[in-house]
Amino acid sequence: MKKILLIISSLLFTLQAHAALNVFACEPEWAALTQELAGDKVSLYTATGALQDPHRIEARPSLIAQARRANLVVCTGAELEVAWLPVVLRESGNNTVLPGSDGYFEAAQFVTMLEVPTRLDRGEGDVHALGNPHIQTDPRNFLPVAEALGKRLAQLDPGHAAHYQQRLAAFNQQWRAAIAKWEAQAAPLKGVAVVVQHKGFPYLSHWLGLNEVAALEPKPGMEPGAAHLAQVLNTLQKQPARMVLRAAYQNERPSEWIVQHAHIAAVALPYTVGGSDNAKDLYGLFDDTIARLLAGLQ
């Protein structure tokens, strides 16, 4: 049955336009970056949507079919996709995109990781041995990733190497200018105290100088205990925060609760490309993130 589904789906996909490279992106931000760097030279497939938790997705035959025809798999790595990607790649039977091969690209390898644990204990909830994998909330991280990804595209598709080089240079220039603009806009956010719904924003806080005073869910993905919540409220009495941050894909109830108890603003951030109406591409993602944070200050 699985085979039949695979055949049907691969038949469907061969009807798509033939580009030089088929790229399988695990998250929308890497699809967007690949698009910036490759333009029409690649055919893109994105495995997770902005409103899905990339830790957990349902395995579907289409994922395997897409991995089978991929020339390049672009993912965050750092164990973010550990629950499903190894299975999908193994089932795809595509040796050119297995970890370690040229067709497998992990963005996290090119970035300085934050929150690398000194002690590893699964009892702490979803922790990552290689550090916090949500690197896409700091735009500066895209520069080294783009550099490496651009080279990889040129390596896999040498016929268009000049094209990739040119686009990479253009992206570098535009992106650096955009970062300077965002940093100027975000100046009022420096040192602002915030509560986070879960520990998904260390790179954003690090970039903008936000001061994370508490996390509502100390063990990500687990309901907190009442004692922890009392501690959070206690902290907020001593050190009032201006807003509570959550990703668009998260349940809004913990944020609503802290809004009522501590009278602060709730801010839902797009978190990745497609997470809000304005976050249509990488530039929109950070335009909207900064705009929402500034609105939370009002």
Next chain:
Amino acid sequence: MNALEFDILLPAFLAGLLVLATHIPFGMRVLQRGVIFADLAVAQIAGLGVVIAGLLDLADQPLLVQLIAAGSALCGAALLAWIERNAAEVKEAYIGLTFVLAASLGILLMSRDVLKDLLVGQILWVNNTQLIGTAVLSAVLLIVWRSLHGSPSHLVFYALFALAITASVQLVGIYLVFASLIVPALATHRLPQRRMAFAFGIGISGYVIGLLLSVWLDLPAGVAIVWAMAVVGLSTAILKRPG
């Protein structure tokens, strides 16, 4: 306990009392009818309504979402009543199948993890609007229930039950709904007298002990209450067993 902790626990405790007020009498009837998993099926169908409302881009109109959830639950109730009338001897099988189908359709349709939000407790996040809304609904349901002297027709029973479950699942999560419905009714089903008083005693003790454990040991509140209520219920059943 300090004022802050009290401030956190009081809304959760009130939510528990509201859930118990309707679920204990309904739970006794559910046990008597042998439709233990009807609550899971109804909750799942109501959840399916919420998922569909989300797909139709109605998520930002909370009242409409609630109406859709209640409407879906009532359709589920009609289905359960039909099953009970037409397939009484295999009704548990049909109810279980309804649950699995509704849950699976939810996964097929949904783009985000609503199911987990429904399953795992949300009792600590309760807000005043939800409490007032559920209080009004519970009062209406209990008045209708009383006016029928606790013996309504299949359809009316399932309709009242469906509305109660739709509200309570969103308030405290499905594990606590199931425990509140079944534990007090099951632990007291052999008691010759004062069954209702004992059932409420078990339910209320479960919420009080569970919430206190959640503060003292920093445990997730919903699952702590489920276990506290089960232990109190089991102890009562053993201590008060006839003969």
